[in-house]
Each structure stands twice: as C-alpha cells, then as structure tokens.
Amino acid sequence: MKAIHKIIITGLMLFIAGGFIIGCSSTKHKYTSATTVGEEFNIEKSGAQLWGEACNRCHLAPSPADYNDTDWSTISLHMRVRANLTEHDINKIEEFLKSAN
Template sequence: MKTIHKIFTVAILLFISGGTIVGCSSTKNNYTAATDVQEEFKMEKSGAQMWGEACNRCHLAPSPADYNDTDWSTISLHMRVRANLAENEIAKIETFLKSAN
C-alpha cells in the first residue's frame, strides 16, 4: 500500500511540475518556445486599420478618393513626420489609400 502511495505522490508531483523535474534552463527554453509561437501568430494591422487609427487621432481622415496617387505620396511623407509613424506603417497606409482611390 505504501508503494502505491509513493507512486501516486510522484505522479502528482510530475503533473504539477509539467512533466519534468529539471532546473531553470528548461523553463527558459519553454518560455522562448512560447514567445516564438506568439511572434509567429502575431496579427499585423492592415493599411486600412492603421489609416483609421492614425489619421483619426488628430483630424477627420479624408476619403481615399479625395486625392490622386501623387497627392497621397506627398501627404504620406508629410504625415509620416507629423504623426511620428514608422516607415512600414506609412507604406501600408499609402498602399491602401492609393488602391482605394
């Protein structure tokens, strides 16, 4: 009966510890793997979403049809500086605006 009790106790300890009884290095590896999975499935915002969020922070966002491609290029350069947007963000916004006009 004591043997069954010991086996049961060990099984519970293994279950609680995640199936392994090792040092901190295992925890680091599991954390890194979890972070990699999160990065892999991270959803990126579309140009339309960024346009709605960034442009409406300070003013009413104009319709994509309000300007032509050349105007949007100039406006994008200006607003990148004014709105403190990253190059990849303004590129997505500009692509959306040009495709929608």
C-alpha cells in the same frame, strides 16, 4: 518642525520615484510598431486599420478618393513625420489609399 517636513517630503518623493523606476524597468511587453497587436500573437494590422487609427487621432481622415496617387505620396511623407509613424506603417497606409483611389 521644518526639517521633519523636509525629511517626510523627501522620503515620499523617493518612494514615488522608486515606484516609477521599478514599474518602468520591469515592463515585459515591448511594442516596436503600431502594426503589432500583441507580442505573443504578432498580428499585422491592415493599411485600412492603420489609416483609420492614425489619421483620426488628430483630424477627420480624408476619403481615399479625395486625392490622387501623387498627392497621397506627398501627404504620406508629411504625415509620417507629423504623426511619428514607422516607414512600414506609412507604406501600408499609402498602399491602401492608392488602391482605394
């Protein structure tokens, strides 16, 4: 009885794992950056949009007026690492924050 259960469980695990492997490998969309909405449209998000999306993921986004340009440079460097943002995205966010300051 135990051998039958092991065979059934092993078969189910292989079936489920096979589905995940096939599902992952057959994905056609490749999003390399948070700046593109869709591969076929290649629409760039503004620094303000990226700021709203990236900063509000983990905490309330501070007002651009809360810090000066030097502070925003330091904060941007730190948050790029913490939020796993691309250099392109953080540059757009920092540009927005400094322009609104």
